[in-house]
Amino acid sequence: MRIAELSRISGVPVPTIKYYLRENLLPPGELTSPNQASYGDSHLHRLRLIRALVDLAHVPVAGVKEVLEGLDSPTMPLHDKIGRAHRAITPQPQLTSTPAAREAATTQVEELLTSRGWSVEPDAPALNTLIETIAALNTLGQGHLAGFLDSYAGAVETFTDLEVAAVTSTPTTPTPDQIAEGVILGTILGETLIASLRLLAHESISAKRWSHPRGSLDT
Amino acid sequence: MRIAELSRISGVPVPTIKYYLRENLLPPGELTSPNQASYGDSHLHRLRLIRALVDLAHVPVAGVKEVLEGLDSPTMPLHDKIGRAHRAITPQPQLTSTPAAREAATTQVEELLTSRGWSVEPDAPALNTLIETIAALNTLGQGHLAGFLDSYAGAVETFTDLEVAAVTSTPTTPTPDQIAEGVILGTILGETLIASLRLLAHESISAKRWSHPRGSLDT
Numbered sequence: 377m378r379i380a381e382l383s384r385i386s387g388v389p390v391p392t393i394k395y396y397l398r399e400n401l402l403p404p405g406e407l408t409s410p411n412q413a414s415y416g417d418s419h420l421h422r423l424r425l426i427r428a429l430v431d432l433a434h435v436p437v438a439g440v441k442e443v444l445e446g447l448d449s450p451t452m453p454l455h456d457k458i459g460r461a462h463r464a465i466t467p468q469p470q471l472t473s474t475p476a477a478r479e480a481a482t483t484q485v486e487e488l489l490t491s492r493g494w495s496v497e498p499d500a501p502a503l504n505t506l507i508e509t510i511a512a513l514n515t516l517g518q519g520h521l522a523g524f525l526d527s528y529a530g531a532v533e534t535f536t537d538l539e540v541a542a543v544t545s546t547p548t549t550p551t552p553d554q555i556a557e558g559v560i561l562g563t564i565l566g567e568t569l570i571a572s573l574r575l576l577a578h579e580s581i582s583a584k585r586w587s588h589p590r591g592s593l594d595t
Numbered sequence: 596m597r598i599a600e601l602s603r604i605s606g607v608p609v610p611t612i613k614y615y616l617r618e619n620l621l622p623p624g625e626l627t628s629p630n631q632a633s634y635g636d637s638h639l640h641r642l643r644l645i646r647a648l649v650d651l652a653h654v655p656v657a658g659v660k661e662v663l664e665g666l667d668s669p670t671m672p673l674h675d676k677i678g679r680a681h682r683a684i685t686p687q688p689q690l691t692s693t694p695a696a697r698e699a700a701t702t703q704v705e706e707l708l709t710s711r712g713w714s715v716e717p718d719a720p721a722l723n724t725l726i727e728t729i730a731a732l733n734t735l736g737q738g739h740l741a742g743f744l745d746s747y748a749g750a751v752e753t754f755t756d757l758e759v760a761a762v763t764s765t766p767t768t769p770t771p772d773q774i775a776e777g778v779i780l781g782t783i784l785g786e787t788l789i790a791s792l793r794l795l796a797h798e799s800i801s802a803k804r805w806s807h808p809r810g811s812l813d814t
Contacts, residue, residue: 428731431688494799502794512647534750536796542743575721577755580713
């Protein structure tokens with residue numbers, strides 16, 4: 377198909393498609409004449425993948441590029457491809473906590489990782505975010521929320537068990553490329569899925585408990 | 596304290612503090628002379644709250660303003676304050692799915708809400724995001740991930756039960772203002788907390804399962 381049709385089917389404007397082509401997010405089409413190219417289903421699929429990462433997971437274009445380079449590499453281990461997906465959705469926070477707050481939060485996180493038996497690299501992108509978030513909650517007088525950390529981690533394990541099951545339960549036997557794309561999409565869009573489900577559950581509870589004035593706690 | 600000391604203790608640069616003052620995110624200090632103001636602990640607390648929302652939850656300044664206006668309102672019901680927090684962390688996605696994909700995803704979500712007994716407003720900010728995410732997964736050939744939707748929702752309920760328990764279990768009897776701030780912080784930073792815990796759990800699993808080349812599924 378021509379670029380105009382690719383745009384029509386995907387809903388992505390032609391200038392945006394051209395931008396993705398220039399940035400190498402989208403591989404070039406097959407030249408059918410010196411200034412005309414033809415695009416196939418793989419382009420349409422790739423375009424939808426890019427839009428999902430940008431529109432739904434709010435990954436910046438540079439992050440999308442990293443993720444796609446990982447997906448396209450025939451030799452990179454899946455673990456490293458996943459690492460790229462993690463970095464794309466974990467912007468590194470500025471370290472605004474005080475040294476004392478950071479130290480206390482670091483101890484809490486180390487204890488959690490040990491008790492859960494999670495083995496993560498010290499430079500895992502999410503580690504900094506977790507430590508800073510706990511430090512912020514403690515400093516803002518909401519340390520009791522961080523006290524539920526172990527229960528949170530337990531509930532998170534329910535998800536990750538589910539997610540591993542979901543990824544390895546594709547109906548047909550997937551190729552390594554399909555596995556990689558499924559794991560990456562599950563990682564990135566799974567976060568969007570969980571976040572929106574959580575907010576809907578909150579809204580439902582909140583409407584039942586807290587729609588009275590003055591934050592009454594009556595049920 | 597003077598603005599320089601507020602900056603030193605909070606780690607927030609003076610120009611940024613002045614910007615927050617101009618934008619009314621931070622209430623003005625008490626004037627001690629025509630061009631000198633004094634700031635107290637409530638300013639320091641508010642400044643830390645702003646930085647947590649901006650740095651850790653990546654809420655844009657306009658969203659922070661919405662959230663704080665809600666928190667500062669003595670008459671707004673808590674449910675509406677929570678609504679502001681939801682909108683702040685749920686940027687509305689562009690609707691890039693095809694009409695058919697969107698319709699199918701909408702049906703899936705409606706069935707889910709009914710079976711879970713979640714009552715949400717049709718304009719709930721997260722509803723659109725959830726529908727578009729499921730549509731994207733279906734279109735990208737990862738529909739089996741969305742097939743786990745009900746299990747995901749079940750795991751999410753584990754969280755929300757925990758979160759309600761955490762919010763209502765403050766060690767001392769909280770004022771309505773403290774309850775509101777706790778619920779809002781729990782809602783917003785809770786998302787950051789869960790997302791980073793999930794990525795750490797993934798990393799731990801991924802290192803065990805997928806650190807071999809070519810995406811082997813050996814355990």
